[in-house]
Each structure stands twice: as structure tokens, then as C-alpha cells.
Amino acid sequence: MSKKPIVQPQDKYVLRMPDGLRDRIKAYAERQGTSMNHEIIRVLEREWPMQWPVDDRLEELGKMLDILSAGRGDPRLDEFVSRFEETVNGIVSGRVTGVDAETREAVRELWESYRQREDEAAFHQAVDEQADNFTEEEVEAFELTGNYEKYAVPPPKRPDPFKDGLHLMEIIPRGPLSEIVERLSKGDTEGAAEIVRKIPKDEIERRLAFQALSTFEQDRLRRDPNEEIPELNYDPFKLPE
Template sequence: MAKAGRGADQYMLRFPDGLRDRIKAYAERVGTSINSEIVRVLEREFPEQWTVDNRLEELEKMLSILSAGRDDPRLDEFVQKFEETVEGIVSGRVIGVDPETRDAVSNMWGLYKTRESEAALEEEQDAQMDYTEEELEAYGVTGRFEKYAVPPPKKPDPFSDELHLRDILPPRSLAELAEKLGKGDLEAAAKVVASMPKQEIEERIKFLQLPVTEQYRRRGEVPPADPGTDPFER
């Protein structure tokens, strides 16, 4: 970004109440000036446009970098300028491009970015196959696949927890507990929990730990057909 020195174009700017003070406070904190911060933001929001001829000429000069091999640090600069040029054509920053060419470049660039995103997603999914659920949860929080001797507590899942309670608690006890909690009577709710039949709950938990087909067999029911099989096939 070019700096605005003495002799540069000037413009008298009227600030809304308090804006100049906010800019001044920020500029002093980061060690710049009010003018520098205003110019920096305006340069970002109103970028200079490029002519297509100048951009192609600049890329042509940098093509020699490709022959130097991947170890040449200027290769990254070439790739960056190439992406800037293509994105500039699509966004309108590069001027002098006819509408048909701009549309064609936009379509090709969109397909390229889609394939790039899909490839990155597949690569990430393949990499995560080697990690445990706990490691993936840690990565989602810290960005690192950390492992702890004492695992962190599981996050509550109201939906699955509700279904779980409905499966293991006797209907009468569950209804009574819901009634007490609905009234905000925590003391009565605690008494309901304390009086629940422990043996019956343990038996329900053991039953739910059985394979699903065994649960159907013990209930005397026929398990649902596999969606991947023909229901008329014998």
C-alpha cells in the first residue's frame, strides 16, 4: 500500500460524533496515526483496479520462475499473483475483459474452487480416520489432537438423554418425576428418584445393552426388514 505523504491529494473529512476519537484511540494503541488508519481502511475497501494487459504482462515476466523449480521462493509469489488475477477478472477488479470471457473464467474458476474444496475435505476425512472420537473432539476445541489420562466429561445431549431415560425408567416413575419437575418441586423430584426400583432399572439397562435382534426376540416381535433387502425374497 502506497503511503500518503506531503503533497498528496487532500480532502476535508467530516466525522460523525465520536468516530475521530475512536480512530485516534486505536491508532495510538497500535502505534500509527489517524491518517494512516483511514487510508489503510479506504485502500482495503476501494482497491485499485488493474488492466488485463498489465496483469498479463506481469505474469508473463514471472513465467521464468517456473523453470527455476519448486524450491524457488518466488514460485509462491507467482501462484499468488495468478490467483489474484483470476479472482480480479471474476470480481471486476481487472478491467478490459469482455463479458463473455469474464463469464467463462468465472465458470472455470468456480469449478476449480469446488474441486479444490472437495479434495481438501476428502483429505481431511481420510486423515481423521486414524483418530479416535475423543481425539476429534479435542481437535474441535483446541485444534490439537490432545489425549488425557482422565477423559473430559461428555457433553449432554438433551435429545438422546431424554430417549435414554424414557427407555430405562418405569413409565409411572418417569411420569411422576416429570410432574414434580414441571412444578419446580425439586425436593419432591429427588424423593421420586430415591424411591425408584433400582433392580428394575438395572434389568432395563441390561436389556438395552443386548443386540437389537435379541431385544426383538425377547419381546416376541419380528425385527423390521433390512432396507437393503427385498421384503418378498425368501
């Protein structure tokens, strides 16, 4: 007789929403390819994160150090660094419980000093990791208004020639892009369009998927010799017909 799978208990709560809010969340979730439940929980978890007892957190870091001592090349080193920063931030913010006020203040001062000594690249990397918790629409809304408003009908995309130009350079390989610019400079719009049509669709999709990753994840993939990432100088015209 087969055993039935164990179902983990989940808290349930009947949520009363103002008129129209459900439809707005539903429209946003469908646009993101997720569910209403996923979007609601994602936002709630971000606003009310679970707290950690300091003893449990230190024990977890200690176990990770024991594992990592076997070899410096262990990929879990990145995870340990991330958990360490997460723990220190938790002590400073109050997310880690069981730390007295004097210790918390000492950690805060040391952590603030450390953050100030970080170079600009490391700072942007940390910001980029935090941005992974937000969708592109949320980030754009925050840049405009300072909060993460979401709408059922998305606002028109803001023109940004510099940003759009950089994005185009990442999506279209350099060789074809240079040829497109040359054709357009001569007024040959049909020739430019023909170049775009010759670029394999799967190559464009690969580049779009890579650009959708965080800067931190892109850099990690570039450093991994076993990962295949889009080539900067890829030329589709050299492929056999």
C-alpha cells in the first residue's frame, strides 16, 4: 500500500480586499506569468520578513564554514558570504533577535565603516542583488515615485535613448548591428530590416534571457568556463545556409 504524501500545514486567512483591488492584482500577475497568490505572498514576505534567533543564525554559519573548509573552490563560498551579509544586516535592522543593544550598536558602526570602504562596483552589485526581489515595473515605479506601485494597465514605456541604445547593443550582435547602422545611414531601411530577419530567432531569445538576469548572475556566468553565454561578436551571416 503506497503512502500518501505528507502535506505541510499552511496558515489560511480570508482576505477582504477593497473593490477593484483583486482585479488589479490579477491583471498584474497574468502579465508577469505568475499567480495572484504568488504576487500577494511575494510582497507580504518582503514587507514582513521572518525574524531569526541569533543562536540559530550563528550555528548555521558555523556549519557552512565547516563544509567550506574542505576546499576554497567550493561554490558554496558565495552562499556563505551572502548569508553572512544577510546576518549582519539582520542584526543591524533587528531581524536577528536575541542581540543586546550595545552589541547591535557596535555591529552597526563596524558594518557602516565596512560599507563605506567598499568600492563602487561592489556597492552596485549589492544593489543589483536586492533589485532581484522586484520586477522591472516595480523598479521603474520606484525610480519615479519612491514606492512600488503596480497597476492593472501598465503605463507607457518611457523613452530612454541612452538605455535603449545599450539594450539594443546587447540584443543584436555587434557585426549585424554595425551593418544595420550603415544601411540606415544610407536610407536603406529595407536592407536594415533584412539584416534583422537573418538573425536566428533562437539567438535573439538567448540574448534576451541573458539580459533578463541580474548583473551579479551575468558576471557569475561569464566567469564560469562551463557556461555558454551569448558571444559579443557573433555573426549570423557566417553560419551555413
